[in-house]
Amino acid sequence: MPCQEDILTALTQAVIKFREKDCKDAARKALDQGVDPMIAVNHGLMPGMKKVGILFDTNEYFVPEVMLSTDAFYAAFEILRPHIPKKRQESELSIVIGSIQGDIHDIGKNLVKIMFEAEGWEVHDLGRDVPLEQFVEKHLEVKSDVIAISAMMTTTMMGMKKVIALAKKESPECLVMVGGASVTREIADLFGADGYARSSGVAVAECRKMVKQYHTFKQKLK
Numbered sequence: 001m002p003c004q005e006d007i008l009t010a011l012t013q014a015v016i017k018f019r020e021k022d023c024k025d026a027a028r029k030a031l032d033q034g035v036d037p038m039i040a041v042n043h044g045l046m047p048g049m050k051k052v053g054i055l056f057d058t059n060e061y062f063v064p065e066v067m068l069s070t071d072a073f074y075a076a077f078e079i080l081r082p083h084i085p086k087k088r089q090e091s092e093l094s095i096v097i098g099s100i101q102g103d104i105h106d107i108g109k110n111l112v113k114i115m116f117e118a119e120g121w122e123v124h125d126l127g128r129d130v131p132l133e134q135f136v137e138k139h140l141e142v143k144s145d146v147i148a149i150s151a152m153m154t155t156t157m158m159g160m161k162k163v164i165a166l167a168k169k170e171s172p173e174c175l176v177m178v179g180g181a182s183v184t185r186e187i188a189d190l191f192g193a194d195g196y197a198r199s200s201g202v203a204v205a206e207c208r209k210m211v212k213q214y215h216t217f218k219q220k221l222k
């Protein structure tokens with residue numbers, strides 16, 4: 001019987017080697033063996049995608065290989081996702097999330113999304129390649145507390161600045177958090193974002209900190 005380490009390694013390797021069937025099998029095995037699906041995602045699938053990023057950067061992989069790895073990633077992710085428990089808390093906040101206009105990268109955004117869902121937040125996912133105004137429109141429609149934007153490219157990340165400006169104009173109480181491979185804390189500050197997180201692992205904690213700081217600040221003004 002394979003142990004947790006073997007299953008996590010199988011997931012990582014199947015993503016790297018874009019073996020979709022192996023990836024699905026390993027995901028099912030993870031569930032059968034009682035491996036926490038969140039651990040399977042964070043410590044099995046994610047390291048695989050990280051390695052794919054490195055192989056792409058070093059010209060060992062090109063777009064077709066990356067697409068196949070993405071398919072393998074999502075094939076397993078879809079098996080695991082329904083098993084990630086969601087907390088139900090009346091008091092939790094709501095968030096509108098999406099990958100910015102021009103950007104079809106959505107793996108990171110989806111990982112951030114499941115972290116918020118797992119923590120009991122109400123999540124409105126706009127998907128990828130989201131027109132800039134749509135972030136604010138959705139926020140106004142559902143009265144979300146936070147808008148979270150993902151950008152993976154230096155070109156698309158410029159759109160974040162526009163969304164932030166629009167959000168502040170239309171809804172001054174709205175807090176905007178940004179992230180994605182091309183975004184740093186300095187860029188987030190420069191664009192006028194209220195929050196930033198470098199990974200899905202710290203996104204919820206950073207977001208809570210951002211909301212708390214805002215309310216403490218507002219309280220002081222009273």
Ligand code: B12
Pocket residue numbers: 046049050052053054056057063066067070102103104105106107108109111112148149150151152153154155177178179180181182196197198199200201203
């Ligand atoms: C997978 C991938 C693809 C896949 C995307 C599939 C999909 N459904 O997402 C495909 C093959 C389609 C693709 C296409 C392209 N890609 Co691409 N791609 C990647 C790759 C290899 C991995 C990205 C990934 O999924 N990483 C794994 C996840 C888990 O990490 P992550 O996305 O960084 O997310 C984490 C954090 O950033 C953070 N996070 C993410 N979003 C958010 C949001 C918030 C609010 C917060 C708080 C945190 C947060 O949390 C996540 C989890 O920890 C990267 C390389 C890299 N090193 O990043 C290039 C990369 C992003 N791609 C790149 C490019 C150039 C392209 C193409 C233009 C290539 C081409 N010539 O066609 C196209 C563009 C398509 C488009 N219009 O968007 C460049 C961007 C360069 C730049 N700086 O502008 C990169 C960096 C590769 C490179 N080094 O050149 N790509």
